[in-house]
Amino acid sequence: MELDTFMDEVVRKNPGETEFHQAVKEIAVNLIPFINKNPQYEEACILERMIEPDRTIIFSVCWEDDDGKPQINRGYRIQFNNAIGPYKGGLRFHPSVNLSVLKFLGFEQIFKNSLTTLPMGGGKGGSDFDPKGKSDREVMRFCQFFMTELSRHIGEDIDVPAGDIGVGEREIGYMYGQYKKLQKEFSGALTGKGLNFGGSPLRKEATGYGCVYFAAEMLKNKDQSLEGTRCLISGSGNVSIYTAEKLIEEGAHVVTLSDSSGFIHDPEGLNSEKLSFLKELKEERRGRISEYAEEFGCEYYADEKPWIVPCDIAFPCATQNEINENDARMLIGNGCQVVCEGSNMSTTFDGIKIFESAGIMHAPSKAANAGGVAVSGLEMSQNSLGLTWSREEIDERLRVIMRRIHEQCVKHGKKNGQIDYFMGANIAGFVKVADVMLAYGIV
Numbered sequence: 383m384e385l386d387t388f389m390d391e392v393v394r395k396n397p398g399e400t401e402f403h404q405a406v407k408e409i410a411v412n413l414i415p416f417i418n419k420n421p422q423y424e425e426a427c428i429l430e431r432m433i434e435p436d437r438t439i440i441f442s443v444c445w446e447d448d449d450g451k452p453q454i455n456r457g458y459r460i461q462f463n464n465a466i467g468p469y470k471g472g473l474r475f476h477p478s479v480n481l482s483v484l485k486f487l488g489f490e491q492i493f494k495n496s497l498t499t500l501p502m503g504g505g506k507g508g509s510d511f512d513p514k515g516k517s518d519r520e521v522m523r524f525c526q527f528f529m530t531e532l533s534r535h536i537g538e539d540i541d542v543p544a545g546d547i548g549v550g551e552r553e554i555g556y557m558y559g560q561y562k563k564l565q566k567e568f569s570g571a572l573t574g575k576g577l578n579f580g581g582s583p584l585r586k587e588a589t590g591y592g593c594v595y596f597a598a599e600m601l602k603n604k605d606q607s608l609e610g611t612r613c614l615i616s617g618s619g620n621v622s623i624y625t626a627e628k629l630i631e632e633g634a635h636v637v638t639l640s641d642s643s644g645f646i647h648d649p650e651g652l653n654s655e656k657l658s659f660l661k662e663l664k665e666e667r668r669g670r671i672s673e674y675a676e677e678f679g680c681e682y683y684a685d686e687k688p689w690i691v692p693c694d695i696a697f698p699c700a701t702q703n704e705i706n707e708n709d710a711r712m713l714i715g716n717g718c719q720v721v722c723e724g725s726n727m728s729t730t731f732d733g734i735k736i737f738e739s740a741g742i743m744h745a746p747s748k749a750a751n752a753g754g755v756a757v758s759g760l761e762m763s764q765n766s767l768g769l770t771w772s773r774e775e776i777d778e779r780l781r782v783i784m785r786r787i788h789e790q791c792v793k794h795g796k797k798n799g800q801i802d803y804f805m806g807a808n809i810a811g812f813v814k815v816a817d818v819m820l821a822y823g824i825v
Contacts, residue, residue, distance in 0.1 A: 466503055485506075496810075672684075702726055
């Protein structure tokens with residue numbers, strides 16, 4: 383199997399889906415050499431089968447705004463692969479949502495869920511609906527109409543959606559209420575629920591905490607620690623906030639945060655007081671990051687990324703492709719030694735190659751940000767058992783899961799005396815799913 387020939391066929395069958403093409407190429411570049419050495423996977427066309435979703439569901443969502451005017455959005459659910467468990471992946475409500483973005487996220491989810499060691503397949507969904515600027519009642523009506531159609535395709539043993547960008551506890555609550563009414567059952571068909579109706583402690587914090595736990599394992603493998611390191615974080619949503627919170631607990635210095643308007647540089651580093659202000663700013667008032675700079679007297683850089691600041695570790699936690707080739711070179715020049723991805727597909731293909739050639743320890747999102755879906759999987763387990771574990775129990779289970787993910791990456795990523803975390807994560811995630819697909823035969 384040749385990479386160029388394989389990718390030509392992917393592009394031919396999925397025209398215009400650039401994000402999906404990128405996600406497939408980033409995985410295929412490692413998997414094709416591995417498959418060529420393990421012909422049982424090539425003979426059964428495992429990778430070719432894996433890149434094709436089991437089903438793609440697209441539907442219209444018509445709802446009424448507060449002025450009584452009909453609004454029309456498009457809803458999606460991509461059910462990619464359920465070889466090792468029910469389809470599992472978040473719902474994203476954002477104007478940028480389209481088929482290509484969701485296919486890239488769903489494809490990545492197969493490998494991410496496999497790495498957690500929990501029985502979850504890969505899926506993703508959402509809508510081009512934007513909750514920003516909408517009233518609670520408008521969001522409620524949209525979520526109810528969205529779930530009216532989605533409910534036909536999900537269930538605790540079939541497909542278990544969760545939250546993602548634009549979908550938090552409020553949206554999950556509205557959707558779960560509608561699902562419960564339509565299906566006449568109280569089940570674990572969604573995760574990210576409130577604690578009073580089946581949710582799990584630590585779900586909001588899980589992606590950020592897990593990202594820090596993974597970074598700690600990378601450093602531990604080099605007999606180093608997070609204490610005293612200078613850390614850059616992009617974004618200021620849940621992943622960014624709780625990455626910062628855990629880094630502060632571990633003794634690191636968090637010096638940047640950002641949003642779509644720019645970034646702040648706080649050389650003294652965040653502390654608990656500043657973090658409390660940030661949570662209130664972003665979670666309650668939905669303000670701009672520039673207000674942090676005004677409050678604490680630090681520098682604000684409009685329309686810039688934080689990668690221009692000297693650092694030891696970078697945590698991209700904002701959005702896909704936020705580190706390009708030039709950003710990668712800038713980080714290396716500023717002393718960065720570790721990049722740990724909190725957002726999905728944080729780095730462009732060219733940026734990945736720059737980090738690789740410079741010997742930077744670079745953790746892909748499918749490994750480093752798997753903490754969120756890991757705790758979603760733990761929520762599924764709690765729902766099945768009819769109980770709730772404590773926050774401390776969940777945190778310890780999350781630490782163990784992230785440690786095991788790191789161990790898998792190391793096992794499969796050894797290369798020229800170093801650890802190629804992308805190769806390790808891709809091969810480890812692939813092998814588990816591929817072996818089960820072989821066991822099932824051609825189905």
